[in-house]
Amino acid sequence: MNIFWLIFFRDLKVAFKSKQELFTPYIFFLIVASMLPLSLGPISWNTPIIAVGFIWITILLSSLMVMDSLFRTDINNGTMDQFLILSYSFSFIILAKIFAHWIVSCLSLIILAPIVAVSFDFPTNKVFLLIVIILLTTPAISIFVSIGSALTASLQKGSVLIGLLILPLISPILIFATHASTLAINGESMSGSLYMLSAISIFSITFGPLICSSSLKASLE
Amino acid sequence: MFNWFYRLGSPPHFYKLNRVIYPWIGLISILLIIIGSIWGLAFAPSDYLQGDGFRMIYVHVPSAYVSMLAYIVLAISAGIGFIWRMKLAHAVAVSAAPFGASFTLLALITGSLWGKPMWGTYWEWGDARLLFELLLFFMFLGYILLHSSFEDPNRGDRVSSILAVVGIINIPIIHYSVEWWNTLHQGPTISKLDAPSITIDMLLPLLVMIFGFTLFFFFLLLFRLQTEILIRSSNTQWVKSLFMDNAND
Numbered sequence: 001m002n003i004f005w006l007i008f009f010r011d012l013k014v015a016f017k018s019k020q021e022l023f024t025p026y027i028f029f030l031i032v033a034s035m036l037p038l039s040l041g042p043i044s045w046n047t048p049i050i051a052v053g054f055i056w057i058t059i060l061l062s063s064l065m066v067m068d069s070l071f072r073t074d075i076n077n078g079t080m081d082q083f084l085i086l087s088y089s090f091s092f093i094i095l096a097k098i099f100a101h102w103i104v105s106c107l108s109l110i111i112l113a114p115i116v117a118v119s120f121d122f123p124t125n126k127v128f129l130l131i132v133i134i135l136l137t138t139p140a141i142s143i144f145v146s147i148g149s150a151l152t153a154s155l156q157k158g159s160v161l162i163g164l165l166i167l168p169l170i171s172p173i174l175i176f177a178t179h180a181s182t183l184a185i186n187g188e189s190m191s192g193s194l195y196m197l198s199a200i201s202i203f204s205i206t207f208g209p210l211i212c213s214s215s216l217k218a219s220l221e
Numbered sequence: 222m223f224n225w226f227y228r229l230g231s232p233p234h235f236y237k238l239n240r241v242i243y244p245w246i247g248l249i250s251i252l253l254i255i256i257g258s259i260w261g262l263a264f265a266p267s268d269y270l271q272g273d274g275f276r277m278i279y280v281h282v283p284s285a286y287v288s289m290l291a292y293i294v295l296a297i298s299a300g301i302g303f304i305w306r307m308k309l310a311h312a313v314a315v316s317a318a319p320f321g322a323s324f325t326l327l328a329l330i331t332g333s334l335w336g337k338p339m340w341g342t343y344w345e346w347g348d349a350r351l352l353f354e355l356l357l358f359f360m361f362l363g364y365i366l367l368h369s370s371f372e373d374p375n376r377g378d379r380v381s382s383i384l385a386v387v388g389i390i391n392i393p394i395i396h397y398s399v400e401w402w403n404t405l406h407q408g409p410t411i412s413k414l415d416a417p418s419i420t421i422d423m424l425l426p427l428l429v430m431i432f433g434f435t436l437f438f439f440f441l442l443l444f445r446l447q448t449e450i451l452i453r454s455s456n457t458q459w460v461k462s463l464f465m466d467n468a469n470d
Binding site for chain 1: 303349352353356357359360362363366367370371376379380381383384387388390391394
């Protein structure tokens, strides 16, 4: 089997073996959902626009939380050094790892986001559009967060930094994602936003692994 | 062809050149800022809508402009440093970051002071321009924090330069946010390609101020670069001989 898929399935296996890491995003997602009404008190919560804001902020936070361990375990047990001396493109290895991580983290979002959205009175017939938007946006978010993870990979307390480094860079993606979701609620034509989100995702999938691999090389050399 | 470039990249050569250049840049910038301030604050006509309150433009616009310029300088020099492994370029990036953060903070503070009498609020979270200027501040802080958290300065240079280069995607968004999201912040006054929407009496002092602020930023950058070069090459022969010569004088 191709090395790309070998690493991809290895990472999936590792992710599905540790139940704690697999289920933390689900619980985190729901915990934040229940903390949000408490933090703002008795206002009208069942408005779709709040669901949009809530879903995107939780996607950001949970992807930041999950991605911290993306490269660090491999660096600590020496696997990353083996990847580096492999006669195979290091960027593709990184892409395989990010892809596996995206599958694991996106799965939880695809399952939970519609349920939470509907609970905020998100229009039921528009929920599949929300899933499409999440599917188009999360690759770019995953790529950017893994860039942050690669930049801080060799630091002991790097996980605190990732949010500060990466959230300003993700903000444009967030704007387009929120815009698309709002258009979906209002039932307006959203093809422009979807094209834009796909373009952003393709752009980041193309350049992200290169940036990740060069920053990993720079921090490990 | 690139000989001048490589010579500029050599720390001792640049140090000696810079010693001559930076006091002049500082002098010219301070003269320009003094001329611009007096012209803008005392002689320019007051705005028919905002009265004398519009004079905040002479501090706010130049510092906002310099904050973006500082990030571009930071990103380009970090990129040069990463690609050609040029130590001087990394030194430029590291020296630019704190001043970029300072000018961004200045733009935010003057903007919110200007916002209170004109918009009735110090801060408007819904405004894209304010939000992105704040994010620019965090981008400078992120660069500084990431760079300082590496114990090995060479590694810190290389890793944080990647962050700086990736962050440049946000600069056009900050610049065009006023046009893309039509919110509280007024549109651009002078960066439009057609005729500027400001009278020449108000525009000239503003241009003087922008030019003065830009030169002042480069003066600060070069000033700090002197120290940065000395710190980075403190073990080299030319720094030792430089201080020996000074001691002998």
